[in-house]
Amino acid sequence: MLLDFEQPIAALEGKLREMKKLAEDSQVDVSEAVKALEEKIKQLKKETYANLTRWQRVQLSRHADRPYTLDYIEGFTTKFIELHGDRNVRDDKSMVGGFGEIDGRTIMFIGQQKGRNTKQRQLRNFGMPNPEGYRKALRLMKMAEKFNKPIVTFIDTPGAFPGMEAEERGQGEAIARNLKEMFMLKVPVICIVIGEGASGGALGIAIGDRVFMLENTWYSVISPENCSTILWRSWDYKEQAADAMKVTAKDMLEFKLIDGIIKEPLGGAHTEPEKMINTLRKHILKTLDELEQIPAQERISQRIDNFSSMGVVQEL
Amino acid sequence: MSWFRRVEKGIVTPTEQKKETPDGLWYKCPECKTVTNTTEHKKNLYTCPKCDYHERINSAEYFEVIFDNNKFEELDSNLSSSDPLNFVDTKPYPKRIKATQEKTHLTDAVRTAHGQMNGLNLVVACMDFNFIGGSMGSVVGEKIARAIDFARQQKYPFLMISKSGGARMMEAGYSLMQMAKTSAKLALLAEEGIPYISLLTDPTTGGVTASFAMLGDFNIAEPGALIGFAGPRVIKETIGKELPKGFQSAEFVLEHGFLDFIVNRKELKQKLTDLLAMLRQPEEAPTKSAHTTQKKTIKA
Ligand SMILES: [Zn+2]
Numbered sequence A: 001m002l003l004d005f006e007q008p009i010a011a012l013e014g015k016l017r018e019m020k021k022l023a024e025d026s027q028v029d030v031s032e033a034v035k036a037l038e039e040k041i042k043q044l045k046k047e048t049y050a051n052l053t054r055w056q057r058v059q060l061s062r063h064a065d066r067p068y069t070l071d072y073i074e075g076f077t078t079k080f081i082e083l084h085g086d087r088n089v090r091d092d093k094s095m096v097g098g099f100g101e102i103d104g105r106t107i108m109f110i111g112q113q114k115g116r117n118t119k120q121r122q123l124r125n126f127g128m129p130n131p132e133g134y135r136k137a138l139r140l141m142k143m144a145e146k147f148n149k150p151i152v153t154f155i156d157t158p159g160a161f162p163g164m165e166a167e168e169r170g171q172g173e174a175i176a177r178n179l180k181e182m183f184m185l186k187v188p189v190i191c192i193v194i195g196e197g198a199s200g201g202a203l204g205i206a207i208g209d210r211v212f213m214l215e216n217t218w219y220s221v222i223s224p225e226n227c228s229t230i231l232w233r234s235w236d237y238k239e240q241a242a243d244a245m246k247v248t249a250k251d252m253l254e255f256k257l258i259d260g261i262i263k264e265p266l267g268g269a270h271t272e273p274e275k276m277i278n279t280l281r282k283h284i285l286k287t288l289d290e291l292e293q294i295p296a297q298e299r300i301s302q303r304i305d306n307f308s309s310m311g312v313v314q315e316l
Numbered sequence B: 001m002s003w004f005r006r007v008e009k010g011i012v013t014p015t016e017q018k019k020e021t022p023d024g025l026w027y028k029c030p031e032c033k034t035v036t037n038t039t040e041h042k043k044n045l046y047t048c049p050k051c052d053y054h055e056r057i058n059s060a061e062y063f064e065v066i067f068d069n070n071k072f073e074e075l076d077s078n079l080s081s082s083d084p085l086n087f088v089d090t091k092p093y094p095k096r097i098k099a100t101q102e103k104t105h106l107t108d109a110v111r112t113a114h115g116q117m118n119g120l121n122l123v124v125a126c127m128d129f130n131f132i133g134g135s136m137g138s139v140v141g142e143k144i145a146r147a148i149d150f151a152r153q154q155k156y157p158f159l160m161i162s163k164s165g166g167a168r169m170m171e172a173g174y175s176l177m178q179m180a181k182t183s184a185k186l187a188l189l190a191e192e193g194i195p196y197i198s199l200l201t202d203p204t205t206g207g208v209t210a211s212f213a214m215l216g217d218f219n220i221a222e223p224g225a226l227i228g229f230a231g232p233r234v235i236k237e238t239i240g241k242e243l244p245k246g247f248q249s250a251e252f253v254l255e256h257g258f259l260d261f262i263v264n265r266k267e268l269k270q271k272l273t274d275l276l277a278m279l280r281q282p283e284e285a286p287t288k289s290a291h292t293t294q295k296k297t298i299k300a
Helices: A004-026 A031-050 A054-061 A069-076 A118-123 A131-146 A164-168 A171-183 A199-203 A224-231 A235-245 A249-254 A273-292 A296-308 B014-020 B038-043 B059-066 B093-104 B138-154 B169-191 B232-239 B250-255 B265-278 B290-295
Strands: A079-082 A095-102 A105-112 A151-157 A189-198 A210-214 A218-220 A260-262 A313-315 B026-028 B035-037 B072-075 B079-081 B110-117 B120-127 B158-164 B196-204 B218-221
Touching (some): A054 A189, A054 A218, A054 A235, A069 A273, A095 A131, A095 A273, A105 A131, A131 A151, A171 A199, A171 A296, A171 B169, A189 A199, A199 B169, A224 B169, A249 A260, A313 B138, B026 B038, B035 B038, B059 B265, B079 B093, B120 B265
Parallel strands (some): B120 B158
Antiparallel strands (some): A079 A095, A095 A105
């Protein structure tokens, strides 16, 4: 799948492959031309990705080839034991979690999981958890707290599932409870938006000591499309909506609503997934080192103070 | 996120009123069509004397219902929305705020106050649906957070009366984080063992349901109130069929285990008083009964 702004780059890359093949077949020295073309591609990439619109970043955040939660976990753990179920209703497959090991440290990983093909997408419910998904996440977080292991959450959801059963089983209550309980967790909590961060469904696993966003992700109160539908009464104003709501990592950092941006490989996380996984791994370990220096009670106070300071009001 | 929709049920339109009755003197119940004298309707706390239909009311009316002799001290009434995103949709956000303030004489979608309820000290935060659909932006979050802080300092119980379509889009990320902020403050309140009662009124949906409204020690609701996370329209679109009658009503939510009880507005004050009185700790002075305190003038 190619996004429209990826096409000119892909075209040049195609040309480059042809040129290299031609050189191989004909023994002609094209090294100068190859070099020039490679330089051209690099420049075009730099220009393209330095000037992405907000809507283009939203598109990147949903790219089907991006690493998903389990890709990261499997990518950087030496061992991972997935744990299932909320002990109440069922196992929600749009929310995954379990203990994993990196460099001999045990970490509780939790995140929304999307699927790549039609079958997987349905299995994962498009990354839209039901209440039992949030309750499973909370169960695993409490378990991590019990065994004094830090928690890392990956946020990647178009929203909590808006279905009938979700309402019957208390979608609102499930998310609300997570918000409240996550503030009181005695272990370090790191939250990372790796794709889409839509509304309460994202926030339900995004209360932590540090909240980061990957460079090409979005995080806001509603998706640009739904915002467009409501405020402009048409789907067509999604680009304006993305700009109006200022949904990108850069925006969220400027508003001090997140703690940092994690750089993606040029062209986006999906172009070099292994590089992305490695970057994230290092970032997690470094952040954990910092957080573990802080006594638990102080960490909790800071977490509460940080979120309590969010918002802009004026006094009349 | 359903505040943008027109409210279908509610007070009859002015033209309809004119046909049958002189302006403003009569109230026609949208549920059973019974016509009531407005003075009578007010005395009935805006519920239908025949079918008990609860008309939507605002913070001014709820404060009158709850606080003894309508005496209370309002908190942080000077807080007003800023425009951190320079948000423009069909009109600039500051213009929308100003127009709404002029129309409603409110500063934003929640008012917070403390006073006494049958002699018991109480902090109340009450949302106003007529202010941009009771939507939650920074002001709503901040005022609720400060009211909870006040309750913690004074060790007064906290009552939240919710009525909201959810988070306010015009403050985007900031609005979302108000869910976190209010939940953080409630976690601190809970640690102190101070009671928190959450009253959900028609309608309570979206980010408000998914944060403070569902976090009460006691989650209670008015009869017939629409309560949910996703709005009915969104669910209908997801499942591609009509929703059963009574879906997401307070009665439905009670049946599914997310409410402690449903309370008629006329019994609200007494029931809350009884409940809070039962939670009193031994060292506290015994509460006078509702009847004796009503005669006294209580300084709020
Ligand atoms: Zn009636």
